[in-house]
Every structure is written in structure tokens, then in C-alpha cells.
Amino acid sequence: MRVRLPDVPGTLGLIAATMGTIDADIRSVDVVEHDPDGTVVDDVVVDLPAGRLADALISAAQEVDGVYVDSIRPFSGTVDRRGQISLLAELARHRRRTVDSVQKLIDALPKSMSVQWAVILESGEKTRRVAASSSAPEDDGRVLSETPVAEPRALTDRDTWVPSSWTVMDSALAATPLSGTDYILILGRPGGPDFLLSEIEHLGEVGEILGALLS
Structure with a gap:
């Protein structure tokens, strides 16, 4: 709530x-x-x-x-920012096994960031989905020719590359690059609420830390 x-x-x-x-x-x-x-x-x-x-x-x-x-939205567990510390510690232990690290990151993020789902995109010559939490919606399989997110921000109707399945139930979306890597983190909240400026700033800081651990 x-x-x-x-x-x-x-x-x-x-x-x-x-x-x-x-x-x-x-x-x-x-x-x-x-x-x-x-x-x-x-x-x-x-x-x-x-x-x-x-x-x-x-x-x-x-x-x-x-x-x-x-x-009001359904949520399991508690909102506890200490979960982000546990997440960072887990990533540090697996930092040399990138595939394992990315999946562990995506599994843990929804609860620690107070969202319902998370997706990781890998950018480069082509941008594609590489990992997703269990509750993340499917996408349309498109491979993008350019990086769609260059800074932490909320995603809006102007982001025409966003799959329609991500926006059902008036979902609020936010994204950030993971600094120093080719990864982009997407977070979703079906039914909202919208991401506040303070949450976008926090997401950007998380992206910098996670990027440093994964790069």
C-alpha cells in the first residue's frame, strides 16, 4: 500500500x-x-x-x-532494503560466473526493489532479452538494433519498442543501464504506482553498483 x-x-x-x-x-x-x-x-x-x-x-x-x-497492490513478504545488501553479497560471490550472477540478480530484485517483475536486456549490435524473473511477462521476440535506454528513467508511451505484454494492467515501468556492462535492467509494477523521482535515482545507483560487480 x-x-x-x-x-x-x-x-x-x-x-x-x-x-x-x-x-x-x-x-x-x-x-x-x-x-x-x-x-x-x-x-x-x-x-x-x-x-x-x-x-x-x-x-x-x-x-x-x-x-x-x-x-494498493499484491506483495509477498516485506519491503526490506537489507535484501539489497544480501543481493550484492551474493553477486560478489558469483561475480566470475556471469550467467549465474545475472540470473541470481533477476530472481532477487523484485522483492528488494518493491516491484512485481524484472527483466535483463543485453545491448550491443542487437539488443535482446537474456534473463527474467519468474513473474515477468513474455515479450514479442523482437531484437532491437540500438540500445533503448542510456540513463535511469521511467518508460512511457513514447518508448514504442516496449512490448505490449509489459504494459498490461497499466503497468509502471522503469529502466537503467548497468554501468560498465551491456546490460539493461527493466522493472515492472502491474497496476502501478508510477516510479517516483527518488525511486529512479535509487535505481540508477543500484545500476552503478551492480554494473561494477558484473563488469
Whole structure:
């Protein structure tokens, strides 16, 4: 659940209290972005009891003054940035076995980056898909003649090379090159929310670190 709330001490505690009224349990909280207007954007993982509708989460959270639920999406586990440290350690152990490293990277990224799927493209004279997480959609098999992503950014309707299967359910997409390699990392969130600027910046930093380990 992505929530925008006042950056005031105690607000998150009030949200937790309202979650308790519907027997929902907050499992983890990740601060995504601080806005200049005095609000903060959090990704909150909530365990919802069987039989409860997701709409109940929205109603409960928005009982707190100034709180707005931006989106809700299914998610397994918790949002824990320590998972990225584990991912980097695993890559370091397998850095000389590039094929193994790329697959381990793609398997671990969705949970550590709070997305539903990830795909790795290899660029060069031709750009093609080389690895994907288990939940990643299929593509149309096209081989691109040029590198489609030169910097970390969100992908939009102007990116006509993006397969239509990647955009179902109004998926939000973001991509970054892995610095020093021919790899491009694509992340997808079916149903959103859109990637915020802070998330794009974070993705770019992750791309620099992962590229250094894989190059």
C-alpha cells in the first residue's frame, strides 16, 4: 500500500491503530520520498485477514487526517532494503560466473526493489532479452538494433519498442543501464504506482553498483 501522509511524529502510529480496527497487521514500512510540502510517501506492507477486502485498508488508513492512499497492490513478504545488501553479497560471490550472477540478480530484485517483475536486456549490435524473473511477462521476440535506454528513467508511451505484454494492467515501468556492462535492467509494477523521482535515482545507483560487480 503506497501512502502519502503528513511528515509529523505519530502519524504512522495512528495509521497502525486504524489498521488494528480491521485486524490488519503492518509488516514493514519503507520511506520512499520526502516532499517539500511537508508530506512523506511510504510503502507499507500490510497483512490483511482472509475475507477482508482491500477497500477496507483504504478506508481505515484515510480515517487519519491528511493521509491519502495512492495505490494498493499484491506483495509477498516485506519491503526490506537489507535484501539489497544480501543481493550484492551474493553477486560478489558469483561475480566470475556471469550467467549465474545475472540470473541470481533477476530472481532477487523484485522483492528488494518493491516491484512485481524484472527483466535483463543485453545491448550491443542487437539488443535482446537474456534473463527474467519468474513473474515477468513474455515479450514479442523482437531484437532491437540500438540500445533503448542510456540513463535511469521511467518508460512511457513514447518508448514504442516496449512490448505490449509489459504494459498490461497499466503497468509502471522503469529502466537503467548497468554501468560498465551491456546490460539493461527493466522493472515492472502491474497496476502501478508510477516510479517516483527518488525511486529512479535509487535505481540508477543500484545500476552503478551492480554494473561494477558484473563488469
